[in-house]
Every structure is written in structure tokens, then in C-alpha cells.
Amino acid sequence: MNGTLEWTVRVELSEDDGTTMAEAVLDTGTAKLTGQGIARCSPQDSDVPTIGDEVAASRAMHDVAGQLMSVADRAIGRSGAGRTDGRVEPPYAWSDATA
Template sequence: MQVAGWHVELEFDEDESHTRAAALLRLRDGTELRARGRATRDPRDPNEPRIGEELAGARALLDLAQQLMAKAGAEVRDLERV
């Protein structure tokens, strides 16, 4: 059995009402997938940066997941042609 690992990096940029997340996923084949996510705080909500990070981060990770599914699907199709 071979043990594999991936590295995901998330960085956040915030102001008083917006949080932006940038995600980077490095795969074993050398592929790097990048994604972004955003969150906007309603002015009536308390200023709690952690929540904005969680929402923006989750949206960036969802984008990464969709990219990863598309990559895997394309690789399966390529193998089926052989």
C-alpha cells in the first residue's frame, strides 16, 4: 500500500466587509490547482472575521473540488480511449 498526501494552502485577505480566500492544491503529479472564494458581511452582522474566513475558504475549497473532479474525469476518459 502506498501512502499519498496533498498539500492545500489557503490565504485570506480581509477588509471591514469582505473576505477573499485564495486556495492552492498541489498534487503528486505536479499539477497545481488554484481557486478563489469570497464572503461579504452584511452591515447588520457583527464583525467576526473568523466567519468570513470560513465562508470564503469553503467556497474556494468547493471550487478546488470541482476542478479536481473535472481533472479526474478527463483522465478517466483519456484512459478509456486507449
């Protein structure tokens, strides 16, 4: 590929009574993936909204990342370059030279 692409991620957060919900949307220009995340404040912990935001947002983005990897895995398979046994071991395409 020659050129530059720009993808955007939008994260919306809402909080209600110690529970923070997040929705992350990845827009590639040709497709959109949506992930969900939730964080709950433990009753014995102080309510620190920033922490709930960070946890819920990271979970939503992790959800989107998993979906994006599944899309890529299917594309790799369709191109004939995937593993024949269908397994994909984390961290995906990286190899461990010490193994």
C-alpha cells in the first residue's frame, strides 16, 4: 500500500450510580466497528469517576480491537495466507524467537 489512511475512534461515556458505560466506534471510512465496555465501582471503594471512565473506555476499545483482529484473520484466510489449522495464537502475528 502506498499512501496514508486515517481511521477515527469515537468513545462515548455515560455514568449512572457508580457504573460507567462506554461505546467505542472505529470508523475506517469503509466500515464501522462498535465495542462496548463497562466498569462498576466496588461498594467499599471511593467513587473516582476518572478511573471508571478509563476502565470502561479501555474495555470498549479492547472489544473493538478483538473485532478488528477477527476481520483481519478472515481476510488473511481468504487470501490463502492463514494457518491451515485455523488457530491464531496471541499476540497474533508476532513471533517469539526464544521459543
